[in-house]
Amino acid sequence: MPIEPGPDNTAAIDRSLWMARLTATERPDEIAEIASLVQRSLGGDAAAFEQIIVRYERRVFNLAMKLLGSTDDAQDAAQEVFLRVFKYIHRFNTNKPIEPWLMQMTVNVCRNIGRNRQRRWHTFPETVDSQMPVACESRDPHAGLAGEQQRQMVWKALETLPQKERLAVILRDIDGLTTAEVAQVLGSTETTVRSQVSRARVRMKEAIDAMTGDRP
């Protein structure tokens, strides 16, 4: 059944609506629906591909917004994610849920945008003010750059993690999902998620300590 984009939703309603579709009984249906949309997209059905976007655009955008802190960058990221989905959708295993694939792609795209942003700021510092993430409390370009450097430090720490741990800890600690929600998104168990997240936190701490010189 096609999903029409709804009116403005608050974050709380947004999550409950999104998560409501992912109960254990509905999940196999969800997977089958996505599989059908993917096959139709591969066959040239643009409307089918648009349905995929409608289902996950808010999810992708919200994660990008958290990772990048800028509406413009999050828009660019969401756009890039779905263009990549279109390009590589034939590689997606339709027997599995699509969220982990989308979330991983969103993380990778945001990582690239973050890197490019830092390079741009170093080359054109006058652009800092107009593109600074809203998370920065100071509008001082120097503080903005320092803030971006701290953000990049965290990204570097994230890159020391294995992919599954990285995605789990981003969804839990940055995206703010509960352990149960992360397990649902990743098609995993809460025990596995706890194991991944706990290892990730320890490694992140060690990586950041090493970068800041605060070795134990």
Added chain:
Amino acid sequence: MSCEFSKETLALFVENDLPTADAAKQVQAHVSVCAACRLYCEQLETSQSFIKSQFQLNDQKPVSQELLTDVRRSVMSQIDVTERSLGWAIRFERFLALAFRTPRYAAAGFALVAVVSVSVLGQMQHSLPKTTETAAVFSGHDTLSRPTDYRDWVFVGKWRGHGDVSENVYVSPDAYSEYTHTGKFPDGTVTVSETLSSDPEPAVVALKVAVKDSSRFNDGWGFYDFADSKDRLKAKAEALPQTAGCRSCHRDGWLRM
């Protein structure tokens, strides 16, 4: 740390992520009496706060549907362009995915085609006449620059001439390799014959070069003599005419290769 609770357990504890309330109480009881674990927990909390602070928004408004619609419209408007820009490999993968309906089978199909293609191309390469990257440097149609690094090439042999004169012959490496496999010199072959004399002192007194290039020379080979009238070596030389003595000696042997 050698306490009963691991770093990973403490990493869950600081974020209230332990699976049960009882587990949390046990860790809390331990941390309250263990200075090392308490310190580690404080460090973890600092680290977690730092990480989260880099991504938390001061004013997180829900994203508007209008903005999401703009993103979707932009993506859909670029789909046609994206599809046209797909490389042949991606197009072929998509064709296989559609035909086989599973990425695994599509990947297997793609791998099979790749193996067959490489095999066929390999067979074709053996049957095609081979052209080796030439060591000859031409200016104009057939003016050749004197090779200078030929002593690093394959040394074919040495001939003793009269008195203290000797002759060394070299062949360009790729050409030699092709010759040993096929018995034919490929286009781009360069052979160098240097004549050495030790009277009055060791020196190269003559340098003759043969180059195989079917696009330049009627019977495929060009011959060059880099010695000038004063037994010095020229930097460049023009190809010897068809009537030159080289051809009469090599016509029935070497020139056929």
